[in-house]
Amino acid sequence: MALSVKPYIREISIADEAEIDFDSYPFTIPAVRDMGVIEPHADVTFFVGENGAGKSTLLEAIAVAMGLPSEGGSRNVHRAQQDVSSLHGCLKLVKSFRKPAWSYFLRAESLFNVFSYIDEVGSLKPSKHTRSHGEAFMDVILEFSAGGLYLLDEPEAALSPNRQLAALSAIDQLVKQDCQFIIATHSPILLSYPNAKILQFDGSGITEVAFEDTEHFAVTRDFLNHYPQRLKQLLADD
C-alpha cells in the first residue's frame, strides 16, 4: 500500500533533548507542559480551549518550526520574529516524506502588519488594506492552493457567520486537493467540520474531544435555544 503524502506534519511533541524551564513561560502552561505526542489529522486538526489555554502559543511554535514568520504569512514574508516564545526550539516535528507545496500561517491578531509588509515590498495589488477586515481574511483563504499546509489562528475573528460557512466550504475543497489544516478556533461553525480531530487544551494537557462534547457547541446551543431565560439569569440584579 502506498504511503500517503498527508499529513505533512505527522507528530508534534517536546524533543527529549530539549532544555526546559518548567518555571517559566511557555512551560508554565499545562497544555504545553503536558502535550504528550500530538498526531494531527491528515485533513483538519482543531485546537480548542479556554482563553489562555495555550493554543496560539503552540500554533505559533509549530509555524516557526516550519520556517514561517511568527506574525503570520508565507515564507516569503521576511520580517523579524516578534516576541516569539522559546517553544519552537523545543519541538520535535515528525514530517511527511514530501514537503507541502505551499505553507501559510494566518494569524488574526497580526495579519494587519503582514498586509502592511506586503504593501511595502509591493508584491500584491490592490492592497489588502483597501478591503474590510473580513473580506481580506476571506481573500487570503481563497488564495490558498493545492498541496498546502495551512496554520490558522482564529480565522473566524473577522468573519460573519455566512463567511464562516464559506470558509468551511473552501477548507473542504482544499482538503480534497491534498491540503492539511491546523486551526485554533472558538467557532462552533468551523468545529463542525467532519473530517477533523478536535484537541482540547486544558489544565490536564491536550486530549481529543468530539464536536458535540466541546464547550463551544454546548454553550452556543444552550444559549441560542434558551436565550431569553439565559439573559434574564445573566443580567439579573442581585
Ligand SMILES: Nc1ncnc2c1ncn2[C@@H]1O[C@H](COP(=O)(O)OP(=O)(O)OP(=O)(O)O)[C@@H](O)[C@H]1O
Ligand atoms: N510572551 C509571553 N510571556 C508570558 N506569558 C505569555 C506570553 N504570551 C502569552 N502568555 C500567556 O500564555 C498563556 C497562553 O496564551 P495563548 O495566547 O497561547 O492562549 P490561547 O489559548 O491562544 O488564548 P485565546 O483563546 O485567548 O487566544 C496565557 O495565559 C498568556 O497570558
